[in-house]
Amino acid sequence: MYPELFKIGPFTVYSYGLMLGIAFIIASYILTKEVERRKLNPNVATEVTLLAIIFGIIGAKLFHLFENWESFMNNPIGMAFSPGGLTFHGGLLLVIIVVWMYARRKKIPFLTLADLAAPSLGLAYGIGRIGCHFAGDGDYGIPTDLPWGTNYENGTVPPSVMFRGSEIAESFPGGVVPDNTPLHPTPIYEFLIMLIIFFILWKFRKKEWPDGKLFTIYLMLAGLERLMIEFIRLNPKLLFGLSEAQLISIILIAAGIIGYYYFTKKKALKRYNSPPFIKIETKK
Numbered sequence: 001m002y003p004e005l006f007k008i009g010p011f012t013v014y015s016y017g018l019m020l021g022i023a024f025i026i027a028s029y030i031l032t033k034e035v036e037r038r039k040l041n042p043n044v045a046t047e048v049t050l051l052a053i054i055f056g057i058i059g060a061k062l063f064h065l066f067e068n069w070e071s072f073m074n075n076p077i078g079m080a081f082s083p084g085g086l087t088f089h090g091g092l093l094l095v096i097i098v099v100w101m102y103a104r105r106k107k108i109p110f111l112t113l114a115d116l117a118a119p120s121l122g123l124a125y126g127i128g129r130i131g132c133h134f135a136g137d138g139d140y141g142i143p144t145d146l147p148w149g150t151n152y153e154n155g156t157v158p159p160s161v162m163f164r165g166s167e168i169a170e171s172f173p174g175g176v177v178p179d180n181t182p183l184h185p186t187p188i189y190e191f192l193i194m195l196i197i198f199f200i201l202w203k204f205r206k207k208e209w210p211d212g213k214l215f216t217i218y219l220m221l222a223g224l225e226r227l228m229i230e231f232i233r234l235n236p237k238l239l240f241g242l243s244e245a246q247l248i249s250i251i252l253i254a255a256g257i258i259g260y261y262y263f264t265k266k267k268a269l270k271r272y273n274s275p276p277f278i279k280i281e282t283k284k
Contacts, residue, residue: 001136001153002154003015003137003156015134015135016131016132016134016135017131019127019128019130019134020128020131022127023131024049024052024124026120026124027049027052027120027121028046031045031048031116031117031120032045034119034120034205035116038116044106044108044113047102048099048102048117051099051102052099052117055091055094055098056092056094056095057091058091058094059091059093059094060087060088060090060091061090062090062094063090063091063093088125089245089248096114099117108272109272111211111212111215111272112211112272114211114215115205115211115212115214115215118201118214118215119198119202119205121218122194122197122201122221122222123195123198125222126190126191126193126194126195126198127191129190129191129194130187132187133185133187133191135155136152136154136155136156136157136158137155137156139187139233140152140159140162140183140184140185140186140187140233141184141229141232141233141234142168142183142184142232142233143177143181143183143184144184144232146182146184148185149183149184149185150182150183150184150185150188151180151181152183153179158179159177159178159179159181160176160178160179162177163177163234164176166234184232184233186229186232186233190225190226190229193225193229194222194225200217200221201214209271210270210271211269211271211272212263213259213263213264216255216256216257216259216260216263219253219255219256220252220253220257220260221256222252223249223251223252223256224253226245226246226248226252227246227250227253230243230245230249
């Protein structure tokens with residue numbers, strides 16, 4: 001694993017931060033092309049991307065702090081300003097709220113923006129997971145004998161720490177999982193699955209569906225992906241033997257199913273067609 005890629009003077013380039021930056025750049029490019037295809041002002045894509053970057057990180061950090069409230073109270077400054085500790089669902093929720101407010105101010109239907117952003121959102125999440133893989137930040141899976149089991153001993157959170165006190169650790173001598181234990185590279189699994197989801201959404205994006213229907217497919221597929229991947233990861237179980245991420249995923253899947261059924265039954269719903277955006281050339 002390579003949490004730190006290189007240093008430039010006093011500055012350190014972290015693999016997770018780099019992949020996060022790449023994810024936002026690619027997502028912004030794809031969103032811009034989709035906004036142009038729907039003949040909206042290209043500035044909308046830039047503004048939505050900036051909102052996603054700012055409030056996605058804020059929401060992900062806040063959600064992580066609430067998840068680890070006791071640790072946060074013991075070290076509030078350290079945890080609040082730590083470069084790690086981001087929870088995707090928290091970022092997604094806050095971004096949805098902020099983009100909804102933005103859409104109302106711009107008088108653009110929120111579901112139009114949601115559909116336009118769905119493919120890039122899925123791809124950006126997958127690319128971000130590659131950053132988690134390189135950082136070895138604890139998002140990896142449980143021990144495995146599969147030939148592609150990965151060694152995360154040089155990650156920011158080594159297995160001996162990640163699995164400390166767990167049932168998995170009890171099966172190892174001394175109750176300690178050796179740091180070089182082969183583990184499921186779940187971030188890579190997620191990247192590959194989200195890549196497939198991206199292509200599915202990309203294929204459907206030009207269908208003459210009412211706005212919002214494509215986003216419901218994203219909710220179902222992304223929710224199912226996270227629900228399944230959690231079964232081979234170590235996370236605290238909250239209810240019915242499921243982790244917090246799995247419970248949220250079930251809500252996303254349910255919302256997607258209900259929304260998809262609604263948009264399928266309501267034949268009268270139409271896509272939003274904005275007046276063509278005309279770029280005003282300035283005289284030099």
